[in-house]
Amino acid sequence: PILVCFCCLQLALGQGARRLHVSAAYRAKAKVSMSRFEPTSYINYEKLQSNVDIVRKRLNRPLTLSEKIVYSHLDDPHNQEIERGRTYLRLRPDRVAMQDATAQMAMLQFISSGLPKVAVPSTIHCDHLIEAQTGGVKDLARAKEINQEVYNFLSSAGAKYGVGFWKPGSGIIHQIILENYAYPGVMLIGTDSHTPNGGGLGAICIGVGGADAVDVMAGIPWELKCPKVIGVKLTGTLSGWTSPKDIILKVAGILTVKGGTGAIVEYYGPGVNSISCTGMATICNMGAEIGATTSVFPYNHRMKTYLEKTGRGQIAELAEEYSDLLVPDEGCEYDQIIELNLDELKPHINGPFTPDLAHPVSDVGAVAEKNGWPLEVKVGLIGSCTNSSYEDMGRAASVAKQALDKGLKCKAAFTVTPGSEQIRATIEKRWICECCRRSLVMLAVWSWRTHVDPALDSGTGGRDVKKGEKNTIVTSFNRNFTARNDANPATHAFVTSPEIVTALAIAGSLNFNPETDYLTAPSGEKFKLEPPNGDELPSRDFDPGQDTYQHPPPDGTNLKVDVSPESNRLQLLEPFDKWSGSDLEDMKVLIKVKGKCTTDHISAAGPWLKFRGHLDNISNNMLIGAVNSENDAINKIKNLLTGEYGGVPDVARHYKANGVSWVVVGDDNYGEGSSREHAALEPRHLGGRAIIVKSFARIHETNLKKQGLLPLTFSNPSDYDRIRPDDKISIRGLKTFTPGKPLSALVKHSDGTEETLELNHSFNETQIEWFKAGSALNRMKELQ
Numbered sequence: 001p002i003l004v005c006f007c008c009l010q011l012a013l014g015q016g017a018r019r020l021h022v023s024a025a026y027r028a029k030a031k032v033s034m035s036r037f038e039p040t041s042y043i044n045y046e047k048l049q050s051n052v053d054i055v056r057k058r059l060n061r062p063l064t065l066s067e068k069i070v071y072s073h074l075d076d077p078h079n080q081e082i083e084r085g086r087t088y089l090r091l092r093p094d095r096v097a098m099q100d101a102t103a104q105m106a107m108l109q110f111i112s113s114g115l116p117k118v119a120v121p122s123t124i125h126c127d128h129l130i131e132a133q134t135g136g137v138k139d140l141a142r143a144k145e146i147n148q149e150v151y152n153f154l155s156s157a158g159a160k161y162g163v164g165f166w167k168p169g170s171g172i173i174h175q176i177i178l179e180n181y182a183y184p185g186v187m188l189i190g191t192d193s194h195t196p197n198g199g200g201l202g203a204i205c206i207g208v209g210g211a212d213a214v215d216v217m218a219g220i221p222w223e224l225k226c227p228k229v230i231g232v233k234l235t236g237t238l239s240g241w242t243s244p245k246d247i248i249l250k251v252a253g254i255l256t257v258k259g260g261t262g263a264i265v266e267y268y269g270p271g272v273n274s275i276s277c278t279g280m281a282t283i284c285n286m287g288a289e290i291g292a293t294t295s296v297f298p299y300n301h302r303m304k305t306y307l308e309k310t311g312r313g314q315i316a317e318l319a320e321e322y323s324d325l326l327v328p329d330e331g332c333e334y335d336q337i338i339e340l341n342l343d344e345l346k347p348h349i350n351g352p353f354t355p356d357l358a359h360p361v362s363d364v365g366a367v368a369e370k371n372g373w374p375l376e377v378k379v380g381l382i383g384s385c386t387n388s389s390y391e392d393m394g395r396a397a398s399v400a401k402q403a404l405d406k407g408l409k410c411k412a413a414f415t416v417t418p419g420s421e422q423i424r425a426t427i428e429k430r431w432i433c434e435c436c437r438r439s440l441v442m443l444a445v446w447s448w449r450t451h452v453d454p455a456l457d458s459g460t461g462g463r464d465v466k467k468g469e470k471n472t473i474v475t476s477f478n479r480n481f482t483a484r485n486d487a488n489p490a491t492h493a494f495v496t497s498p499e500i501v502t503a504l505a506i507a508g509s510l511n512f513n514p515e516t517d518y519l520t521a522p523s524g525e526k527f528k529l530e531p532p533n534g535d536e537l538p539s540r541d542f543d544p545g546q547d548t549y550q551h552p553p554p555d556g557t558n559l560k561v562d563v564s565p566e567s568n569r570l571q572l573l574e575p576f577d578k579w580s581g582s583d584l585e586d587m588k589v590l591i592k593v594k595g596k597c598t599t600d601h602i603s604a605a606g607p608w609l610k611f612r613g614h615l616d617n618i619s620n621n622m623l624i625g626a627v628n629s630e631n632d633a634i635n636k637i638k639n640l641l642t643g644e645y646g647g648v649p650d651v652a653r654h655y656k657a658n659g660v661s662w663v664v665v666g667d668d669n670y671g672e673g674s675s676r677e678h679a680a681l682e683p684r685h686l687g688g689r690a691i692i693v694k695s696f697a698r699i700h701e702t703n704l705k706k707q708g709l710l711p712l713t714f715s716n717p718s719d720y721d722r723i724r725p726d727d728k729i730s731i732r733g734l735k736t737f738t739p740g741k742p743l744s745a746l747v748k749h750s751d752g753t754e755e756t757l758e759l760n761h762s763f764n765e766t767q768i769e770w771f772k773a774g775s776a777l778n779r780m781k782e783l784q
Helices: 024-029 045-059 065-071 100-113 136-146 148-161 173-180 195-201 210-217 244-255 270-274 277-290 301-309 313-321 361-371 390-405 421-430 434-439 498-507 606-611 615-621 648-657 678-685 698-706 717-722 765-773 776-783
Strands: 033-035 038-042 088-091 095-099 122-125 164-166 187-190 204-207 222-225 228-235 263-268 294-296 336-341 348-350 358-360 377-382 413-416 471-475 491-495 584-592 662-666 688-693 710-714 728-732 743-748 754-760
Touching: 045 065, 045 313, 065 088, 065 204, 065 263, 065 294, 095 100, 095 173, 095 210, 100 122, 100 148, 100 210, 100 776, 136 148, 148 164, 173 187, 173 195, 173 277, 187 195, 187 210, 195 204, 195 277, 195 294, 195 301, 204 294, 210 222, 210 698, 210 776, 228 244, 228 270, 244 277, 244 336, 244 348, 244 358, 263 277, 277 294, 277 301, 277 390, 301 313, 348 361, 358 361, 377 390, 377 498, 390 421, 390 498, 413 498, 471 498, 584 648, 584 688, 606 615, 615 648, 615 678, 678 688, 678 698, 688 728, 698 710, 698 765, 698 776, 710 717, 710 743, 717 754, 765 776
Parallel strands: 095 122, 095 187, 122 164, 187 204, 228 263, 228 336, 263 294, 377 413, 377 471, 471 491, 584 662, 662 688, 688 710
Antiparallel strands: 033 038, 088 222, 348 358, 348 491, 584 728, 710 754, 728 743, 743 754
């Protein structure tokens, strides 16, 4: 068994810090940089305030914080039509961030655009391609060796096109953003679904596909459907075993995995002040699991202190001056309100197989017994982009130390992922004192692995659990879909706070409530764990650790970016074909998907990550995790040309080779989960034309549009049941394709009968032009 412990320090955080005022004259002269890495890119709160004033006057009503930040970034605040949930906004985000798995395709698309340099500050972060197997140092060395070609491509592409490059070993993208780039009022888009993490610092940070990132990097206004706003009013105070994670676990249980779709979740109320800045980031991070566009907290003293501790005191001063801009207007209205009393909130644990199945920790043991879920906890994992802050590590360590002091060993395997090089360095150099070293059984596995959960066999913990054998793991991650952690569909993964993970790993059982239950020490002494405690921030400054940032040169014009035609990791993109100008006739149903179909089901991660820069190779994983409604099988569909059964990508390739177009039919919330645009690129590459479902997750629907596909929804969701696996489907109405006007599907059954179904869409005029051009990238080239 592996157990982790860190010494605990007590930090007296200055809650009542003196408010700093800067005169208007001084403010006009003193420019504040967006980050220390871009000294000539400045924060312009004055312009944001002006835009908000214009919009507030037009709408003649108070604005939520979400609206203030979003509308302050409008391309044309004077004339933009604004209606929550209906109109599309044209926005000018401040910056772009990309993780290494999605940056490959984003940069390949940017290269295809022919533009010489990015128009806004942009960064690449190497984190996803590092597999956590044996420990941080060895895993990092292995990743650099295996991924050298990809890292060289990203590094050289960043240098040529003006993109900052965070080398492998820097840390998790979202922690790096929080430490360096997020600030109150900024609008940032990132090619990762958990980009909303930055909302913990009062920012609007939105997860997108690579094609959206290309728009912003190209200086083109970025389109977003005007979000609704869900208000979550917090009262009371967090205490005891209850943590910030429990807030979002509770909200996920209320809203479900699609309840936040098309909306920004905005937290407000007196309870906000009891949450640390990194705790607010945790809540915003996991908001992606309820389908929310993003989540955000209002500016407060916690954010100010965090900015100061991360070397951004000047930004804190400027934010103080514009604090009225960075909180909601009094009397603003929300589309929905949820109220949570933090005094009454209990520790939660969600799962298995979905992040919205919420249970109080006190109940989960009984629920597990009733449902036949394994009670024994095989592995506990803390960290990932959701809970890997200095405070998270400290609170978990305080629990671990209590067990160690009693001579108790951890019953489950246990791994730790600190969020960044800065956090790792600060912890290792300032926490682990000699008394702790002597008491450790073994240090946890240190790794710099992001929220694509560690690639070690985390469902087995090295205990010979075979694939298909039921077992339970607990993590402080954000996502727990089937087979996501270890490719074992029988692994029951639960998500909870780091301190609860630690307690359950020590006890080795789901049937343990640390608030009431006792542990037994080797001496026979029974003892109860005290509630966790941990410093919000280090008493001294963070230790930055190793310098892992590569600045782009002032001029990269003469630099080359090589992509070998023989590479199996990277492939330059060929433009997709344009719309023919006619309706799409007699398309095959490639697969009618049954039940939940996330982007993990459509384009699996794990061993496929290495092909994220090679569209043809990664297309061999298309929909291999989806359940076929015809036979309840995975990756087994009927080839309607041959009559034989085969894998989904194989059949799709056969159809394409024979000039046969096809559609996919799906269920509710199709494409939830990761922002990976490969789940849209692959169907387009293999000959798909339309995806017809009951409902879509936001990011995936946009990604499909960007690649020239038709994401369509049944006007009557029960029409899903009318589609048969051997049907031929024609999409009618494309010659008069206009916003708000439904299309129709002529469905021809194999028995000779036909029926017509109405199909809705959410295309606007610009997006219809993407479809006609064959993709958004094709349209961009047409306009150059």
